[in-house]
Amino acid sequence: MAEDQELSRRLTDTARTTDGVRHVFPASSIVQVAADAVAVQFELREPDTLVDVDRDGGAVRITAEIAVDGARPATDTVREVGERIRSVVDAEPGPRPDTISVVVRLVEDAARR
Amino acid sequence: MSDDDRSLPGAALPDDDLDGHTMDELAEYLDRGRDPRDPDIESSAACRLALSNMQRLRELSLDAMQRRADTDPDPERETAWIDGLLDTIKAELTSGRDVPVSHPDPRLRLTLTEAAVRNLVRRAGDTTGGVVTGRCTLTGDVSTPGAPITVDITAAIAYGQSADETADRLRHRVADVLARHTELVIEQIDVRFDDVYVP
Numbered sequence: 001m002a003e004d005q006e007l008s009r010r011l012t013d014t015a016r017t018t019d020g021v022r023h024v025f026p027a028s029s030i031v032q033v034a035a036d037a038v039a040v041q042f043e044l045r046e047p048d049t050l051v052d053v054d055r056d057g058g059a060v061r062i063t064a065e066i067a068v069d070g071a072r073p074a075t076d077t078v079r080e081v082g083e084r085i086r087s088v089v090d091a092e093p094g095p096r097p098d099t100i101s102v103v104v105r106l107v108e109d110a111a112r113r
Numbered sequence: 114m115s116d117d118d119r120s121l122p123g124a125a126l127p128d129d130d131l132d133g134h135t136m137d138e139l140a141e142y143l144d145r146g147r148d149p150r151d152p153d154i155e156s157s158a159a160c161r162l163a164l165s166n167m168q169r170l171r172e173l174s175l176d177a178m179q180r181r182a183d184t185d186p187d188p189e190r191e192t193a194w195i196d197g198l199l200d201t202i203k204a205e206l207t208s209g210r211d212v213p214v215s216h217p218d219p220r221l222r223l224t225l226t227e228a229a230v231r232n233l234v235r236r237a238g239d240t241t242g243g244v245v246t247g248r249c250t251l252t253g254d255v256s257t258p259g260a261p262i263t264v265d266i267t268a269a270i271a272y273g274q275s276a277d278e279t280a281d282r283l284r285h286r287v288a289d290v291l292a293r294h295t296e297l298v299i300e301q302i303d304v305r306f307d308d309v310y311v312p
Contacts, residue, residue, distance in 0.1 A: 025158050047156070067161060070236075074225060074294040075214045082221040097220065104225040105158035105208070107233055107294055108165060 004053040007092065011051035014084050015064050015102075020077035022108050023067040027052040051085070060097040062089060071110035078102050132157035136203060139163050143171070159206045162232055166202040169239045170195070194269075194308065201248050205231045212255050214296060227251060230295060234264060237290040241283050243271040247307060253300070261300035264291070269308035280304040 015024045027050060052063040062085060068077040082102045089097050131139065134154060142154060143164060154160045209227030216223055231249045238246030246268050253262030264287060270279055284302040291297055 023155070023161070025156060047152075065158065067158065070233075070294070074229075075223075075296060078214050078223045078225070079216055079221075082216060082218075082223050086218070086221065099222055100220055101222040101224070103211075104229050106162055106165070106229050107225075108161070109236065 004055070005049055007089070008049040008051050008053050010088060011053070011062065011064065011085055012048055014088055015051060015066060015081050018077065018081045018084055020069045020072035020074075021066050021081060022069050023106075024050045025065040025067070025105055026050045027063040027065045027103075058095070060089075060095055061099050061101070062097050063101045063103070065103045065105050067106040067108055068104055069110060070107050074104050074107050078104050131159045131163055131203070131206065134160055136163065136167075136199060139167060143167055158208075158226075159228075162206050162228060163202060165232065166235060167199070169236065170198055170202070170245070173239055173245050194310075198245070198247060202235075205235075205249065210256050212295060212297065213258050215258060225295060227255060230255070230291070230297070233290050233294055234266065234287050237287045238266060238268055238283055241279070241286045243274040243279050243312065244283055245269040245310060251297075255297065258296065259298055261298045263301045263303060264299060265303045265305075267305045267307045269310045270306040271312040272309050276306055280306070 012024055015021055026047065050064075052061075054061045054063070064081060064085060066078070066081060068074050082100055085100050085102070086097075089100070132153075134157070139154070139160060142151060147155075147164070154164075206228055209231075211224040212227060212230050214223040214225065230251060234249045235246045238244050238249075246266060248265075248267045250265040251262055252265060254260040255262055266283065266287070268283065270276060283304055287302055288299055291299055
């Protein structure tokens, strides 16, 4: 759905620009990730729809997977990402998400990328 | 030793996939200084975890490896040790269980993966000084907030270091790092030194 892609793009940007976030990993379906990877290869751009927006049976689930910087407590960063995503999706028309999942996959060394 | 010689012996590892990549590929990518940037590798949490660990292992052990290879009547032991560490690192890349982070809003489900926590422990160990971390295991119900857990660490200790003092330093460092980045309740940190290396 085009609206969900646009929402995912905004949520990906929201996660990326949160203090302490080093990287946003694809949390989308395999098909979507593959399609985005092809687009990225041809257009030489960063993938920008990495936060998953899943609507199933009337339920709405948002999932973001991130790498965070070890210079800031991972608990602080993951809370802030969750709260910032919540503020974006709650301002959207339509049903509010049932769950907003944010997963820290990696805490990276402060001095490394 | 030339820069070309500073490769990890990744060729000895089986070609298991890491989101479609192998440890050999990652070792070569690290050799190239992660340049040019490979977006496929950089977009994989497992690959980034592996790269982070391989980089630290490389920094910790290469000088010692070379010194021992020059003098040791059995230099292959050194390669076997590094290969064993790489196998352990690879085995710990699986995301594993969810480690929750609390939030008053029940709609927010915030977690760290078990692999991310193990990596924190490994990094804490490797930066303690006089220690190269081997295996790290979290024992207990890490997915239940407040449940006490035990951290089991095996490590190699630098020759000449006091085992008791080094283990205490390692325990304090790991406890500090886990308190900073997680809400885990650490009941105990068990340290076992299973090898000695010449720093």
